[in-house]
Structure formats: C-alpha cells, structure tokens
Amino acid sequence: MTSCGSAAGHDRPTTSDPAPTGLPPEDFAECVLCQKPTEYPESHKGITLCPVCEWQEAQRTACSG
16 A cells, blocks of 8 residues: 555546547647647647648648649
C-alpha cells in the first residue's frame, strides 16, 4: 500500500479526455474553418486552424509549378 494515493494513478483525469459535454476543451482554440479543436491555446493570435485544415491550406497555397 502506498502513502501517496492511488498507485496506478487511475483517478487522475488526462488532458486528452473529451469534455463531458462533448465540446472541445476550453484551453484550445477552435479551427476557424471546421470548428474542431486546434493545437493552439485560445490566447493564440491570428488564424487558428486544426492540423487537417492547416495541411489542406498549405496544399492549396503551394506553388503548383
């Protein structure tokens, strides 16, 4: 028996768990195109895109030669 709580740590919530309401965590900004959570905090300045939309935007704006 350990003196510092749960030995396995199962009672601690993880940051990747979705919010109980099914909405993205409030710590992350929403994508301006699809409203999915991004990798950026809400305080991030500028356009925030999720990884998928960011990749698609990069493909769209790349020089096609």
